[in-house]
Amino acid sequence: MGELLRLLKKGNKSALLAGIVNAIIAIIKGATFILTGNVAMFAETMHSLGDAANQFFVFIGSALSKKTPTARFPNGFGRLVNLVLLGAVLIVGIMSFETIREGFRHILHPTESSGFILNVSVLGIAVMLEATVLYKAMKEIVYDEDIEVKGINILFQSFKRLRNAKPATKLVFMEDLVATGGGILAIIAVIISNFTSYHQAEGIASILIGLMMFFVVGKVFLDNAAGAIGEADEKMEDKIGSLVMRDPDVKDIQGINVIKEGEDFHVEIEIEIEPTLTVAVADDIKDRLEKKILTEKGITDVLIEFDEDDGLLNWKK
Template identity: 65%
Template structure:
């Protein structure tokens, strides 16, 4: 039991906070829906319920991914968080379908809902809470990618530019709560339109748009974590480690450098060229020096270094140009 608690302590804190907050919000929205029968509130209830379940699984997965390697799994459990996220998006996908289906039903057969004060009060409280969680996720993104941001405005702006390089769990919380905050505001507008104008279909339309927003998150999370589960190369970290290695006075060139992202961790495989006169003892010192330097990079958990004789042909500069082109294409 103690080992489990220690593992959970290392889980993604943003996901845990988001799961707790969205669980409370889902209960409040559910009560409001049963009291008023408002279809936009139904969509928001499913949205928050799906987010809470999703983020709880993310927290568990991120904690279990920190488990040390075993004889059966010598490579460790880094990719477990990707597999958990792939399973978690199925929950959100089902919730998205139900939300869109109910929205279309209300557009075709609009009904007048009651309890506008209850609905607006609950949704305003939900938007405030979800905004709080979203801002926490933004701060976590900035922290994870080592971006300096002073003040709330800087955190908000710079978190979007750093989102691509954030940990999978943090990225999921960010996207889900961004859609949740926007969905809450959309639901408020739809309820006010349906109440003060003849446009009763507004609530159904909001439900459809909220469901589509959830589907967008499902698609993004699925594609990114499918790549992570397979073992995706991290271009930015590869360039960073490559520059670090090339700055060593004894390294002449890099023949091969692979930086594989495994969940929140990085696995590094490196083949470098040294001068022919370097002895085994000297090469061993160089290896220890490079491993120590690479392990200082955030998230690196495994480093393998091999040596080869310098052939006088520069390969790393060509690789840098290739990496820059590939990164520009992704942008």
């Protein structure tokens, strides 16, 4: 129990915050839907429920992935977060299907909902809360890239660097981006339905929100399927390669692999050195390089192999 609590403290904070916020929002939206019968509100309730469940799964998965390697699992549990996310997207997929189905049902059999002020107020508060969580995820993406930006520039930089974000942070970002956009879309549909006779607007909004959720499902599934298999990170390979080549005793790099497992990186590198160096000197070089590489954020282990310098330069990056 003590180890579990220790691991949970290391879980992704953005996912935990997003899960709590979306759970509260889902309860409020659900109660509003029961009172008003608004289909757009039903879509948003399903959306928030799916997001909350997803993000709690992500928080737990990101925490358990920090578990120390064991004799049975010597490579650690980094890919566990990817496996959890693959399971979590199934929940959002089911919610998406129900949302789209309810939207089609309302278009075919439109009904007038009540509680205009209540619907708009709840959706407006939900949009503000979800936008706050989205902004926090944006800041985390930028922070992980070790760059300092302020104001509106955080928005642009977070989109630009989303590909390199941690799996859990990326999921929170995408889900709350869709949640914020879906909330605005639902508000527009409620306004149209209230001030015109076009009550099908709520059904159309429900379908569009469901399709947006399906987009998140597809994107998250593809990203985490690659992570679960073990995806090479070319950007980190270039960074580590440049760092190693700056060492005066390194003549060349024959090969380098940086495998991303969850939020962790595993580095395997083969370098060329002078054949006249002693084993003791080579061991000092190995220790020095390992220490430098392990200072890079996210790298958990390094495997260095040596070969004699063949006089040809292979590393040209």
